[in-house]
Amino acid sequence: MNRVYPRRAKQDGTTLIIALLVIVIMASLGAVFISLISRNIRFAERGRESLTEQYFAEAGIRFAVNQLSHSEEGADWRPQPDNLDMTQPLIARDPDAPFLMPYSQADQFDNNGVRVSGPSGGFTRIAFGKGRSLVRVSYQPQLNDPFSHMIKIESVGRVGEVDANDPTTFINDGPLKRRVLVAYVQIGLADYLRFVMNHDRRATPTEVGADEIGLVDPQNAAQSITPTIVYGLPQAAGAGWGGAPMRFNTDVRFRGNVQMFVNPDFERVEVAGSIDVPGLAANGTPSVTLNGVPVYPSNRQQFSTHNGLIRDASARVDPFGYPRSAAYLEPPRMDVVDPASGQNRYIALTRASGRWRQDFGGNWYNTGRDGYGRGIYINNTGDIQQESGSLVGGYSMRSDWLNPGRSPFWNGAFYTPPGAYVELIDRADVNPLRAKFGMVVTRNQSNNNDTWREPVSGRRTNIKTLGFWFRAPNDRFDPRIYNDFTRNQPNQDVEFNGVIYLEGNVRIRGTIPRGRQITIVTNGTAYIEGNLLKGDAFSSLAIIAKDHVCLNTTQFLSKLPSGPAVAVTDPLDSDAPFHFSTDANTPLDLSFSFGVDPTTYDTFNTYGVRYLTRHSGASVASLINLLINPGVDNSPLNDFYLFNLPNFAPNLYVLQNQASQIYPRYERGGINLLPPTNNYAIYVQPGWENLLRFQLDPTVSAPSGNQNYFFSTGAVVPNDWVVQAALYAQNGSFFVIPGYWHNTNTDDTRANFAARGTRPLGVLSPDVPFYGEPLDIKITIEGAIAENTAASLHDQSEWLKRWGWIPLTYGNSGQEIPSTHQQFMHHADYAANLFMRYDRTWRRPFSNTVTPEPLRIANFPDPSGTHPGRLLPAAPKLPVCPKPVYVGEDRR
Numbered sequence: 001m002n003r004v005y006p007r008r009a010k011q012d013g014t015t016l017i018i019a020l021l022v023i024v025i026m027a028s029l030g031a032v033f034i035s036l037i038s039r040n041i042r043f044a045e046r047g048r049e050s051l052t053e054q055y056f057a058e059a060g061i062r063f064a065v066n067q068l069s070h071s072e073e074g075a076d077w078r079p080q081p082d083n084l085d086m087t088q089p090l091i092a093r094d095p096d097a098p099f100l101m102p103y104s105q106a107d108q109f110d111n112n113g114v115r116v117s118g119p120s121g122g123f124t125r126i127a128f129g130k131g132r133s134l135v136r137v138s139y140q141p142q143l144n145d146p147f148s149h150m151i152k153i154e155s156v157g158r159v160g161e162v163d164a165n166d167p168t169t170f171i172n173d174g175p176l177k178r179r180v181l182v183a184y185v186q187i188g189l190a191d192y193l194r195f196v197m198n199h200d201r202r203a204t205p206t207e208v209g210a211d212e213i214g215l216v217d218p219q220n221a222a223q224s225i226t227p228t229i230v231y232g233l234p235q236a237a238g239a240g241w242g243g244a245p246m247r248f249n250t251d252v253r254f255r256g257n258v259q260m261f262v263n264p265d266f267e268r269v270e271v272a273g274s275i276d277v278p279g280l281a282a283n284g285t286p287s288v289t290l291n292g293v294p295v296y297p298s299n300r301q302q303f304s305t306h307n308g309l310i311r312d313a314s315a316r317v318d319p320f321g322y323p324r325s326a327a328y329l330e331p332p333r334m335d336v337v338d339p340a341s342g343q344n345r346y347i348a349l350t351r352a353s354g355r356w357r358q359d360f361g362g363n364w365y366n367t368g369r370d371g372y373g374r375g376i377y378i379n380n381t382g383d384i385q386q387e388s389g390s391l392v393g394g395y396s397m398r399s400d401w402l403n404p405g406r407s408p409f410w411n412g413a414f415y416t417p418p419g420a421y422v423e424l425i426d427r428a429d430v431n432p433l434r435a436k437f438g439m440v441v442t443r444n445q446s447n448n449n450d451t452w453r454e455p456v457s458g459r460r461t462n463i464k465t466l467g468f469w470f471r472a473p474n475d476r477f478d479p480r481i482y483n484d485f486t487r488n489q490p491n492q493d494v495e496f497n498g499v500i501y502l503e504g505n506v507r508i509r510g511t512i513p514r515g516r517q518i519t520i521v522t523n524g525t526a527y528i529e530g531n532l533l534k535g536d537a538f539s540s541l542a543i544i545a546k547d548h549v550c551l552n553t554t555q556f557l558s559k560l561p562s563g564p565a566v567a568v569t570d571p572l573d574s575d576a577p578f579h580f581s582t583d584a585n586t587p588l589d590l591s592f593s594f595g596v597d598p599t600t601y602d603t604f605n606t607y608g609v610r611y612l613t614r615h616s617g618a619s620v621a622s623l624i625n626l627l628i629n630p631g632v633d634n635s636p637l638n639d640f641y642l643f644n645l646p647n648f649a650p651n652l653y654v655l656q657n658q659a660s661q662i663y664p665r666y667e668r669g670g671i672n673l674l675p676p677t678n679n680y681a682i683y684v685q686p687g688w689e690n691l692l693r694f695q696l697d698p699t700v701s702a703p704s705g706n707q708n709y710f711f712s713t714g715a716v717v718p719n720d721w722v723v724q725a726a727l728y729a730q731n732g733s734f735f736v737i738p739g740y741w742h743n744t745n746t747d748d749t750r751a752n753f754a755a756r757g758t759r760p761l762g763v764l765s766p767d768v769p770f771y772g773e774p775l776d777i778k779i780t781i782e783g784a785i786a787e788n789t790a791a792s793l794h795d796q797s798e799w800l801k802r803w804g805w806i807p808l809t810y811g812n813s814g815q816e817i818p819s820t821h822q823q824f825m826h827h828a829d830y831a832a833n834l835f836m837r838y839d840r841t842w843r844r845p846f847s848n849t850v851t852p853e854p855l856r857i858a859n860f861p862d863p864s865g866t867h868p869g870r871l872l873p874a875a876p877k878l879p880v881c882p883k884p885v886y887v888g889e890d891r892r
Contacts, residue, residue: 049159052131053179057157060126060133061183061887064153068137068185068880070338072348075151075187075878078137078858078869079124082164086116090167099123099134099156104864122867123156131159138868141844146266149191149843150184150885152868157181180891183884187873188332188786190542190726190842191245193231195786197331198249199731205276206248207793209255209288213800214772218829221751226287227804228832230824232261234292242267243837249328253278254288254295255793259824261291262309266843269310270326274298331786332879334521334544334730346521349877350375350501354494359458370453372483375499376441376468383418383444383504384524384547385409397525397548398791401737402798405569405577412567412578413713413740415554417527418444419505422520426511426535427688437473437513437535438481439500441466445561455485455492470496476515476538498876507552508532509593511687512539512724517856519544519875525732529555531595532723533687537847538855541725542875548732549787553803554739556721556777557714560589560691575745575762576614576666579710582624587695588711595720595780597684598674601818603718607810609674611692612715612742612768612775616663617655618708623700624653627693628673628680638679641671652697655709660762663710668743669764673716686722715742717776717810718818726784726842726875734787736799736834743771753812767810774833776806776817781836799834806831845874 067077082100086092087110094100101115103122110116123134134156141149157179163169188195196206208229215225232244242263251273260269269290275298277286288295290310296302298312305311305318311326318324337344343352353375354368371377388394400407401415409417421442429435442465443450452463466485471493472478479495486492499519506522509530517540520526526545529552534540543549564586567578582588598609616622626641640651648654655661673682683690692714696706727734748760750770759766769775790796808829809816816822817831824832846852856872 049177050179052159053157053177054181055157056128056131056133056159057155057179057181059128060135060155060157061153061181061884063126063133064135064137064155065183065185065882065884068151069882070336070345072338072345073877074345075873075880076856076858076876078860078872079126079135080860081122081124081136081862081867083121083861083863086110086114087112091164093167094164095160095162095171096123096125096132096134096156096158099136100125102863103867105866108864117864122869123154125162125164127161130161131157132162133157136869139871139873140868141871143266143840143844146268147184150186151880153183153185153884154890155181155183180889181887182890183887185884186329186881187878188329188881189544189728189878190784190786190874192247192784192786193244193836193838194246194248195331195784196248196250196790197730197786197788198328199331199333199788201249201328202789203251204789205251205253205273206790207253207255207796208790209258210793210797210800210804211255211279213797213804215805215826215830217827218750225827225830226256227800228257228259228824228826229800229804230259230261230832230835232837234259234261243840245269245838245843247326247329248272249331251276254286257287257826259289259292260295264291264307264309267838268308271310271312272326272328273313275303275310275312329885330881330883331788332728332881334728334879335546336879336882345877345879346375346499346501347377349497349499350377351379353377353497357456357458365458367455367458370455370458371441371466372455372494374494374497375501376439376496378420378441378443378500378502378504378506380420380444380450380502380504381523382447382450383420383502385417385505398735398795401550401735402795404740412559412580413554414559414567415552415737415739417505417507417525417552418446419507419522419524419527420444420502421507422500422510423689424508424510424512424518424532424541426513426539435473436467436469438467438469439513439518441468441500444504455483468496470513470516473513474515506543506545507555508543509555510689511535512541514539517875518542519877522546525550526727526729527552527555528723528725529558530689531593531687531721532725533595534724537849538853540841540845540855540874542728542878543725544728544730544879545732546730549727549729549734549785551721551723551736551779553721553737553779556719557590557592557716560591563588570664573664576616576664576712577740577744579616579663579712581618582694582696582709582711584696584698584706587693588709590692590694590714591689592692592716592719593687593689594684595686595722595778596820597686598718599684601718601820603816603818604674607718607767607815608672609719610670610717610767611673612668612670612717612765614666614668614712614714614743615655616666616710616712617661618663618710620662620704620707621654621656622707622709623648623697624655624709625651625695625697626653626671627691627695628682629691630693632681635679638681640678641673641680642677643671644677649700652700660764665762666710666712667762667764668745668768670767713740713742715775715777718821719777721777721779723779723781724783724839726839727781727786729787731788733789733791734785735791735795736803738799738802741769741771741773741802742775743769743773746771750812759812765811766813767815769807769811773807774802774805776810776821777803778806778821779803779834783839784842785836804832804834806833841874845871 083102084100101121102117104117107118123136136154138152217223235241244260245267286294305322314324353373423440471480480493481496502522505524507527514535515538519542521544525547564580627639630639642650845855
């Protein structure tokens with residue numbers, strides 16, 4: 001029987017193949033597994049590096065924000081670019097070279113084709129442990145970009161330590177191994193016409209406007225007139241129209257006829273709360289307008305953002321799809337302390353900025369302590385008005401300002417607060433002895449011990465007033481200043497950093513020296529007591545106050561300390577409740593300036609410029625002279641005003657009528673200062689101070705003697721009061737001190753004149769204002785206002801009663817005020833007053849010359865002259881908002 005055997009050899013080969021395939025598959029799976037593990041490890045490592053890069057980028061942002069917020073430089077802080085020399089092969093190997101090369105707007109190459117600068121450059125390397133941050137700070141505001149006014153911070157985070165002096169650390173990980181963040185920091189202080197900061201986030205709404213300020217219809221005394229409040233200029237004004245960007249960190253209530261004008265290219269009104277128009281009927285049209293279009297309350301269906309120009313805090317959109325959602329902006333503070341030095345910025349810039357010297361006792365001291373550093377320091381801590389909250393006998397500055405005569409700071413018609421007096425001077429003159437460019441600082445006149453020290457020895461002097469002058473006034477890039485002590489000692493000059501710091505109140509007026517940018521900081525309240533004007537297109541001024549910023553209207557015509565010191569009060573005399581007594585040894589000196597050249601008024605040829613006064617003789621007769629800017633002219637005879645009274649010498653004014661000119665009766669009249677009656681020199685240039693000196697005539701004696709002259713009040717009309725500055729009140733408000741009415745006789749009203757046809761005895765000139773009517777002084781603020789809280793509706797109404805309007809005609813003279821004072825009207829008989837408009841130099845700090853130039857540039861190496869951080873804000877050392885308004889990744 002035959003057997004059949006299987007073919008085993010063939011089966012054995014198949015098994016081997018299968019085994020080999022299994023081995024290959026397992027090996028492949030193992031390789032894939034190992035690859036996945038390796039890949040995951042690499043991804044985890046890269047993720048860790050990416051997170052670390054994020055940390056370093058964030059550290060760079062925090063570092064830059066901290067420097068902007070706390071350093072001496074403030075908003076001027078710029079890190080110095082590394083500016084690597086890319087022509088050096090070793091330096092070019094630096095892994096951060098594309099960022100650390102010099103900046104230029106386009107790539108630049110040398111003759112060998114090496115890229116030596118470009119738009120990616122201009123960064124600064126900041127080393128951290130096991131990594132670094134590359135930081136660039138830019139500031140390039142443009143008027144056509146509403147967000148470009150912010151300071152931009154770019155931060156590149158990279159892992160690994162790099163030492164510029166150790167080429168072995170130049171390990172190039174590739175350009176993509178980095179994290180780039182960008183942040184935007186807002187200056188805030190000067191970004192808006194009005195910025196109500198609300199540091200404490202109180203729920204109190206801001207009142208804008210007023211319901212009534214005492215105006216009634218001349219044809220119907222029972223009908224009150226709603227006042228008109230104007231912010232900015234309408235489009236019809238031309239190229240400078242708009243000028244009312246505003247931000248409120250509160251709810252807002254609009255009162256009366258509020259007209260706001262914004263340029264849609266770069267201005268907005270932002271309310272981080274709700275908008276209300278109290279008293280608006282259910283189907284009524286608001287009298288509040290933006291560019292002529294009504295603004296409705298937030299809770300009305302008709303509310304519109306006006307194509308994004310006005311926004312509230314609602315998370316919704318308006319009927320046209322524009323977002324509302326205005327957020328709270330964390331405001332800047334002026335009293336932050338640098339953690340590294342423990343000093344406030346402005347202390348470091350002034351008190352600690354001088355030279356170290358030994359005093360007469362051998363003790364070392366910093367000359368900045370006495371005011372002779374790179375910044376000017378005034379240690380007037382006693383000049384702060386401390387408020388008290390007691391129920392009985394408490395002191396409130398607000399109450400003091402609104403109630404004339406209630407405190408020792410009221411001296412007759414003048415409110416004279418404690419404080420150092422700073423007069424800014426820009427006076428060009430063909431006579432070099434009269435040409436002045438600088439600052440004059442007068443310490444508190446009421447404190448005999450508050451005097452200047454000698455700058456070299458440190459010894460106390462008896463000098464109250466000291467001038468600080470620019471050594472090269474026509475070179476705006478030369479910051480050297482000297483003082484009256486060191487005029488002939490150029491080796492004692494210091495480079496002025498632009499900051500004046502006062503521990504107490506400051507009182508200020510004048511013209512900012514040409515080509516100079518100045519920041520005045522007070523630890524108390526800033527009182528503006530006259531015109532504050534720019535010397536030229538390159539001038540700027542920021543006033544930073546810890547408490548309040550006030551327009552002191554009582555000092556527009558100011559009484560100088562050289563005259564009679566204290567007013568005599570007549571509490572029972574409602575006609576003239578006070579007067580200053582001038583005797584033979586004490587003339588009365590009054591000072592004023594024009595805000596606009598008065599010869600440009602269209603009323604100049606028909607009305608001129610008038611000095612209005614209320615005055616009297618002590619008894620029997622007072623014979624007085626008026627000298628205008630005495631000593632300016634070479635001929636003393638030209639100083640005298642010529643009254644040309646019959647039967648008297650031309651330069652004599654005689655008060656002798658017992659019924660109307662001799663105390664307790666007062667004469668109310670006026671004289672023409674311009675056109676002049678003599679060859680006296682009167683300055684019509686805006687901001688130049690004029691001196692009016694009233695004295696008893698020394699050459700003539702009446703039979704009973706020349707009796708004292710009693711001065712009660714005075715004014716120069718028409719006039720303009722112009723403030724060109726950025727104003728900041730950290731803890732308080734912007735305020736206008738109303739003062740007394742010029743005419744205090746309650747019987748001398750327009751209504752009584754209409755009924756009687758005559759005015760009370762003693763009214764010599766028909767252009768004397770009636771009781772309850774303001775003077776023709778137009779007030780304009782051109783700049784920016786930042787305040788913690790706005791004044792209350794009552795307080796605003798009180799100052800608007802005296803300064804928010806101007807009668808169309810002077811008294812009963814029939815003479816109209818200049819047409820430039822009639823630009824806006826409450827009513828056909830009443831012109832509006834107290835105007836505010838934004839100065840765009842604060843948004844874009846360039847001169848408004850034919851070829852605009854930067855006001856200020858950073859002092860760091862910039863080969864191309866185009867580094868985006870070289871431009872600085874319009875005034876030096878400003879504080880910034882402490883929190884960036886945006887931080888995010890830059891994926892470009």
